[in-house]
Amino acid sequence: MKKKLQIMLAVLMVAVLALSACQPKSGEKVTIIIGVTDQIASLDPADAYATHDWELIKNIGEGLLVWKPGSSDELVPGIAQDMPEISEDGLTYTLKLKPGIKFGDGLELTAPMYAQQLNRLLTIGPSCPNDVADTLAIPYVESITAPDDETLVFQLKVPVAYFPQILADAPYLPSHPDKFPLTECVLFPEAPIYGVGPWFISQYTQNEQLVLEPNPYYEGERTPQVDQIIIRYFTDPQTLALAVQNGEIDIAWRFLDPELIDQLRGVADLTVGDIPGGAIRYLILNHTMAPMDDPNVAKAFAATIDRDAIVDTVYKGAATPLFSMDPPGFLGATDAFDTMYQSPNITLANEFLAASGYDENNKCAIELWYPPDHYGAATAAWMELIKQQLEAANFTVDLKAQEWSTYVTALTGGESYQAGVLGWFYDYPDPSNYLDPFVYNGGMGTNVTLAAEGSDYGEAINEKAQQLVDLLAQADVETDIAARTELYQQAQEIYADLVVTVPIIILGEHITYRSNIHGSDAYGAAETLNIATNLEFNYSTLTKTP
Amino acid sequence: MTPISFILLIIGIPLALMLLYVFIRGSMGLRKYILTRIGLTLPMVFILASLVFFIMRVLPGDPVRSALGPRGTAEQAEHMRQALGLDKPLIVQYGIFLKDIITLNFGNSMVGGHRPIIDEMSERFPATLELIVPASILALAIGIIGGALAASRRKAAADYFLRVYSVVIYSLPIFWFGLMLQLLFGIQLKLLPVAGRIDPIIRTTLEPVTNMYLIDSLISGNWPALGSAVSHLILPTITLGLVLSGVFVRMTRINVIETLQADYIAAARARGIREKVVVYGHALKNAMIPVITLIGLQVAILLAGAVLTETIFNWPGMGGYLVQRISARDYTAVQSVIAMFALLVALISLTVDLIYSLLDPRVRY
Numbered sequence: 001m002k003k004k005l006q007i008m009l010a011v012l013m014v015a016v017l018a019l020s021a022c023q024p025k026s027g028e029k030v031t032i033i034i035g036v037t038d039q040i041a042s043l044d045p046a047d048a049y050a051t052h053d054w055e056l057i058k059n060i061g062e063g064l065l066v067w068k069p070g071s072s073d074e075l076v077p078g079i080a081q082d083m084p085e086i087s088e089d090g091l092t093y094t095l096k097l098k099p100g101i102k103f104g105d106g107l108e109l110t111a112p113m114y115a116q117q118l119n120r121l122l123t124i125g126p127s128c129p130n131d132v133a134d135t136l137a138i139p140y141v142e143s144i145t146a147p148d149d150e151t152l153v154f155q156l157k158v159p160v161a162y163f164p165q166i167l168a169d170a171p172y173l174p175s176h177p178d179k180f181p182l183t184e185c186v187l188f189p190e191a192p193i194y195g196v197g198p199w200f201i202s203q204y205t206q207n208e209q210l211v212l213e214p215n216p217y218y219e220g221e222r223t224p225q226v227d228q229i230i231i232r233y234f235t236d237p238q239t240l241a242l243a244v245q246n247g248e249i250d251i252a253w254r255f256l257d258p259e260l261i262d263q264l265r266g267v268a269d270l271t272v273g274d275i276p277g278g279a280i281r282y283l284i285l286n287h288t289m290a291p292m293d294d295p296n297v298a299k300a301f302a303a304t305i306d307r308d309a310i311v312d313t314v315y316k317g318a319a320t321p322l323f324s325m326d327p328p329g330f331l332g333a334t335d336a337f338d339t340m341y342q343s344p345n346i347t348l349a350n351e352f353l354a355a356s357g358y359d360e361n362n363k364c365a366i367e368l369w370y371p372p373d374h375y376g377a378a379t380a381a382w383m384e385l386i387k388q389q390l391e392a393a394n395f396t397v398d399l400k401a402q403e404w405s406t407y408v409t410a411l412t413g414g415e416s417y418q419a420g421v422l423g424w425f426y427d428y429p430d431p432s433n434y435l436d437p438f439v440y441n442g443g444m445g446t447n448v449t450l451a452a453e454g455s456d457y458g459e460a461i462n463e464k465a466q467q468l469v470d471l472l473a474q475a476d477v478e479t480d481i482a483a484r485t486e487l488y489q490q491a492q493e494i495y496a497d498l499v500v501t502v503p504i505i506i507l508g509e510h511i512t513y514r515s516n517i518h519g520s521d522a523y524g525a526a527e528t529l530n531i532a533t534n535l536e537f538n539y540s541t542l543t544k545t546p
Numbered sequence: 547m548t549p550i551s552f553i554l555l556i557i558g559i560p561l562a563l564m565l566l567y568v569f570i571r572g573s574m575g576l577r578k579y580i581l582t583r584i585g586l587t588l589p590m591v592f593i594l595a596s597l598v599f600f601i602m603r604v605l606p607g608d609p610v611r612s613a614l615g616p617r618g619t620a621e622q623a624e625h626m627r628q629a630l631g632l633d634k635p636l637i638v639q640y641g642i643f644l645k646d647i648i649t650l651n652f653g654n655s656m657v658g659g660h661r662p663i664i665d666e667m668s669e670r671f672p673a674t675l676e677l678i679v680p681a682s683i684l685a686l687a688i689g690i691i692g693g694a695l696a697a698s699r700r701k702a703a704a705d706y707f708l709r710v711y712s713v714v715i716y717s718l719p720i721f722w723f724g725l726m727l728q729l730l731f732g733i734q735l736k737l738l739p740v741a742g743r744i745d746p747i748i749r750t751t752l753e754p755v756t757n758m759y760l761i762d763s764l765i766s767g768n769w770p771a772l773g774s775a776v777s778h779l780i781l782p783t784i785t786l787g788l789v790l791s792g793v794f795v796r797m798t799r800i801n802v803i804e805t806l807q808a809d810y811i812a813a814a815r816a817r818g819i820r821e822k823v824v825v826y827g828h829a830l831k832n833a834m835i836p837v838i839t840l841i842g843l844q845v846a847i848l849l850a851g852a853v854l855t856e857t858i859f860n861w862p863g864m865g866g867y868l869v870q871r872i873s874a875r876d877y878t879a880v881q882s883v884i885a886m887f888a889l890l891v892a893l894i895s896l897t898v899d900l901i902y903s904l905l906d907p908r909v910r911y
Contacts, residue, residue, distance in 0.1 A: 205669060
């Protein structure tokens with residue numbers, strides 16, 4: 001009996017090992033597997049508003065203008081013949097389509113078809129669940145028309161200096177008329193999903209995996225180098241790290257915690273590429289709530305923060321101190337907060353506090369809020385550090401945690417919290433996207449302006465805030481680069497003086513890949529698989545050696 | 547037919563047949579009992595789901611703000627609130643919820659793409675089932691064999707070992723134990739995969755019917771898929787199964803020890819029946835009755851354990867789904883999953899009671 005059982009177990013083990021050793025015919029395809037902890041929220045370009053969704057849409061599609069792989073500042077024509085022709089008043093953008101652009105099923109893209117699909121943004125876009133239209137289309141675009149088969153005309157409501165950058169965003173990519181009808185948003189169309197880009201989605205299962213195969217009709221620059229890309233979805237960063245270490249996936253993309261990245265750096269056969277990312281962390285100060293309504297308190301706060309300590313202690317060097325909301329590398333970026341406060345400067349902080357009557361015996365009590373889960377475990381660690389830093393000056397800090405959905409409503413509503421942490425990543429790589437949202441119309445809880453009916457910017461709370469609004473509004477429409485740079489430099493100075501928000505760190509992104517995966521040397525940032533600061537991940541530049 | 551309806555049929559038809567059989571063959575008391583239990587199960591699910599409905603809305607947090615994040619404007623939030631029906635009075639929302647539960651429609655998810663809950667469950671529930679069934683079998687196999695062995699060798703080395711095992715294994719945190727197995731069998735020995743249900747490349751060749759990959763690969767004769775599904779199942783099953791086996795070892799041991807002291811066992815031994823037959827053929831059968839009751843009680847713990855196991859092994863099942871959706875305050879998804887879990891626990895509990903009545907002729911209803 002015992003012997004029989006042993007034999008049965010042995011046979012079972014051998015069968016399992018033999019079966020798992022079998023490789024299907026599809027194994028002959030060169031496949032790259034990318035692991036992410038993101039999930040798909042929408043695949044409809046008229047609706048999607050998440051980094052991962054955009055990454056997929058941009059790999060199956062191609063915009064009129066595209067960012068050159070490996071570059072964050074080189075906008076080049078994609079399916080447009082040339083860069084846009086802009087009317088003198090800055091309100092009309094005209095572009096011509098390259099001939100012979102086709103979707104993955106062979107359907108040819110014409111300008112009228114493109115215009116019709118783009119108009120979904122303006123018609124059904126605002127009623128789609130993720131509602132990207134209300135942020136990236138409705139405020140700017142009056143109409144999109146196609147006077148002939150190859151010409152597209154964008155009529156804007158107001159001149160927008162950064163409209164070419166917006167044109168490179170996912171909502172402006174052509175969508176297939178059969179999958180994305182004019183009358184409804186389709187977040188999860190059935191595969192196959194074709195675009196005019198280098199790939200098409202051949203199959204996908206939510207939360208499990210998504211398969212991309214080369215678009216046979218694609219004739220652009222980003223020709224795929226492998227037969228198949230599989231995006232595999234993870235819920236836990238730890239498991240994602242183990243999977244890349246175990247060779248179950250080829251690339252571990254967003255997000256791995258700093259500690260995991262640190263561990264993976266020492267693993268043979270793995271390379272960790274560090275991308276100077278555009279994701280920032282900052283503190284919102286509510287300028288209409290005591291004691292933050294006192295400019296001295298806000299300035300003392302800014303003078304206290306030791307960003308280097310946060311970077312070294314919590315992020316082990318995997319982040320960079322941030323001294324302006326306009327991050328390094330962006331138009332007109334300065335180190336305004338460093339220049340103005342040279343923080344950590346406890347003496348200066350206490351001087352500001354003393355000017356408002358606070359001293360060692362009468363410390364300034366503040367509440368500081370954060371969401372414990374939303375930005376990863378590191379947030380709690382560095383908020384604790386900030387508390388200690390503030391308490392080194394004449395502050396007493398009550399550090400409070402709140403669950404994300406309650407927190408974000410209360411903080412950005414500008415009614416409940418004195419100060420709290422938030423993160424930001426741009427919709428389009430332009431300083432306006434890093435500065436305007438925190439100033440205009442309540443500034444997402446900063447309250448340096450208060451929402452006012454009939455005003456595009458809101459009502460400024462003081463003269464300096466009004467100056468800031470004027471400068472930013474002017475920069476929004478200024479098309480001369482030098483003049484625009486100058487405006488943003490001035491704006492950042494006033495921003496730092498007002499301490500609208502307190503920029504803390506800019507987080508690099510990390511991509512971990514196995515030694516047989518390579519980026520293209522033809523483009524920049526090959527060591528990060530051609531991913532630059534804008535985090536555009538072109539799967540087409542990837543190659544895999546045996 | 548969706549995979550979930552297919553699975554419900556697979557579970558539902560045998561259960562219905564068993565109920566019918568017991569109903570026809572059973573005594574009048576048993577029939578009354580079955581009708582009462584069914585009659586009580588439905589209000590229980592209803593009350594639990596209603597409680598979850600109200601608790602979710604009382605708790606701080608807002609699915610709209612959670613989905614929109616800091617960028618969302620007041621207009622966008624209002625628009626989304628209308629689209630999700632959250633602008634309606636609570637009583638109206640409750641009415642809609644009840645209608646959805648009764649029609650087994652469950653409505654649409656409030657975050658992550660607003661997909662029909664039934665579609666999300668169709669993807670997730672089979673994965674959980676594929677994990678908890680083998681884990682339960684493993685837990686029972688170790689528990690019953692180990693418990694009987696410990697009882698038959700009372701106060702010997704095997705008994706001490708199994709007693710220590712049952713305490714230690716029951717006290718192990720699942721996430722730690724799972725991680726250790728991943729590091730040993732995955733990273734160090736490179737023997738087994740550490741994440742997912744199947745190799746992603748092989749998955750592209752598998753046409754899901756039930757979304758239970760073991761069954762789907764068998765149906766389609768896709769042997770590499772079967773091998774891959776089995777190899778992916780080993781570590782999660784061991785993690786969940788071993789941790790749950792501790793309580794079964796202890797329960798079986800105690801009951802077998804008690805049974806071994808019964809007069810009929812002494813009589814069997816006196817007749818010269820071999821000890822193995824006495825223990826496994828006579829004592830174990832009778833000792834199993836309380837263990838079967840325990841199986842019913844363990845279902846809820848099994849589902850809780852599955853939540854952690856699914857997270858550690860990137861197993862896209864209901865547990866991970868529930869955790870994600872609670873964080874996002876996805877009211878409809880949480881309500882539906884809890885109703886589904888409640889129904890599952892109630893059905894298994896009913897089944898266990900019926901089996902109990904069939905196994906033990908002394909039980910009278």
